[in-house]
Amino acid sequence: MTSRLVEHLGPQNVAGATAVELADRIRALILDGRLTVGERLPSERALALELHRSRSTTTRVYDLLDQDGYVSRVHGGSTRVALPHASSASIEADDESMIDLSIASMDSTPGLYDATVRSLPRLAALRGTSGYSLRGLPELREAVARRFRERGAPTDADQIVITSGALNALNLVLATLGRRGERALVEQPTFPHAREALHHHGYRMLPTPVDIEGWDERHVTDTLLRDRPHVAYLIPDFHNPTGATLPDSSRARIATTARNVGTHVIVDETTSELDIDRGWSPRPFAAFSPEVITVGSMSKIAWGGLRIGWIRADRALVARLLAARPTFELGTALLEQCIAIELLQDMPALTTHVASRLRLGRDAVAAGLGGIDGVEMPPTPGGLSTWLDLGAPISTAVSLAARDRGLVLPPGPRFATGGVLERRVRIPITLPPERTAQAMERLRLAWDDVHAGDTPRTEEIPHAAVI
Template sequence: MASRLGTQLGEWRATTAVAQSLADRIRMLLLDGRITVGERLPSERALAAELGRSRATIARAYELLEARGYVVRTHGSGTRASLPARRIQRPAAAGDDVIDLTIASVGSAPGLHAATVRALDRLAGLLGTPGYSLDGLPELRARIAERYTERGLPTDPEQIMVTSGAMHALTVVLAAFGERGRAAVVEQPSFPHAMDALRRTGHRLVPTPVTPDAGWDANHLVESLRSQRPALAYLIADFHNPTGATMPELERARLAAVARATGTLLVVDETCAELDIDRGWTPRPFAAHGPAILIGSMSKIAWGGLRIGWIRAEREQVAALLGARPSIDLGTPLLEQCIAIELLDEMDALLARTTERLREGRAAVADGLAAHLPGVAMPPMPGGLAAWVDLGGPWSTALSLGARDRGLLLPPGPRFSASGVLDRFARIPITWEPELTAEAMARLGAAWRALHAGELPSATRMASTAVV
């Protein structure tokens, strides 16, 4: 049986000395999150047999990793993945001006400071209270419920729980409804940290494909539910991250009906739901078609530093969520909730500003691809955070490493996969200013040319694994 490391290595082939090449590949798998810290790696003998290499080669690769702190070898306990005790260096470029494309965020809203000042008056009226807010301030829950109603899904404030961001919302949902050992359907590609959270809670991931042009394979998704009868399915139905696709309403209705029949809880991430550029139509929220827990956030519209998210669910589900939350935290900070109330009153202006930024960013990425990556096409993307670019070959990981040498952080395609595939794709954010995007694309083009000229990237500098 193939080991998890062997599966993640996939079609690995040595590009330099075999042991060094293998060590570099394992280190990359660790640093982009596909191998977890503390995970036990196969024995030298087992990995040698699996890869068709000599045991001496595997032993040497493990020695190289151990010397740099990327594995810990203990007699009787085997070899486990680790990280060096020192802080991992970011790549050096001219003047250390690193461009970080692991982050897809439009930055802070122009009115955020004024909203914060106004929010202080709201906060003053709460200073006589205990300060704990397990479900969220009533006024904020009412604003969020009203927004859902405006979008075509009648909602009461009692159906809303305010959280500290979307990932925190997913953590609470999994604490209340996760079932360790059961299957969980996820899109492929999908948001990496959501998949990490599902794995951490003991779910077995079952991927279903999504592409920018065709969207979901509805038959594959439905058959996955019917055959696997998963505990839950985690979906991003609106401006899917990272492909930008939107699920048609008829497919939502069909999926909701099948999920009801199979007993599958649908958890739909709406973080990107209102990041429209020019889609031309607006679907109703997924729960308008059948039972689903919805997760939302202010981070992609207002600011990533404003840690405000929410869960929209049925009342009995909210009761279960409230029962699970105290083991995680005791509520979302009141000041941030007060700021969110102010910002929700200005939602139309916030969305207009976000749309303009995304339109400019999309054009800048398209121009950069045309100028610096000949033959690589810009995919269709009527909204969302990033372009999911088909590189035309399994070059994403090597391109990511080469980009790091040029001061550009770009997560490789497999980071968005449940099974270590998708090495022919790269996620390029459309959220940065056009000038910065132009520079980023120039650096990416330099890495692209070096890759196709046969130049080997340095493996001495890697960045942290967070993808936003």
């Protein structure tokens, strides 16, 4: 069986790599969270067999990682993932100086404060209740259902469950469907934490390719027909990270195929309202099949700190979700729900603000990339980020060089399985323009380091401990 380390490295991507290059790639896996602190790594002999390399090479790889503090070794025992030691003060100082492009999220909408003030009488009226809200406040569920209806998917409030964010919603769905060992169709690339949630719930991944041009619809339907996966996780609107949008005709065919083979389609609509200038509006995936399960949230249109999400499902599954939910939580905070009710009463204001901010962010990224030869930015009509083509498989090298320049930049393989997508990197368009300009300047310096063959290895890397 292939180890997790080699799965992430992608044997085809490290063929012929030197010990130093292998150590750098493993360091990148640790720094962006694909390998966790304390995780046991293969022995030197096992790693050599998996990679078809000499024992002396893998010994050298672990020696280099050990010297930098990225593994801990017990003589005659195991090798485990670690992080370099650093004082709390130095971590905090470095954290403030770093620009983090691993988080694609904007600051709060200008209306958040006023909505919070307006929500307080509503909250006060709930003081006489238990304070627990397993299903969610009726008024909020109706507001979410109304938005589905406005977009073309008939929905009642009793088809909605309010959750503490979209990832919380996804985990509740997976816990309810519960089929360890089953297969899951997943886009490649995709949102990393969703893939990790599927892995946590015991699913085996069936990747289907997505690029800036969109989906290979035939690959999706053929995979559904051939492998009959238990679930399919899709991001059809402003796909994260490519920015692609799935047309209505493809949604209809995929939904029909999934229904015919018994696959539960889980659609992530977290990015569905992030339109800048796409020029057309698809119908929700749920409009094409009553069995489609949709998760969404307020985090991208209002604020990441507003932990409000939802699930839209048929009534039979809603009953199962409510039965399963008390095993790990008893509901969603009432204050956040009251604020969300106020915000959803003026969706045009929310979407107008989002479009304006994203347009400024997109323009700032484009301007910054003007000074970096060889990087291609695709059309980005909306979404959280742009999916850059670096022109060569150097994403991990650029990511490592960027850290030494004070920039946290997840490499393309962070969004995939098997170490692929080394030509790609995701750049958020969500930061303020001035912060984006600083980030692009640091990226330019890292780019120059890589192409000059001068990728500095920091003697002490205190910021690594906060990744």
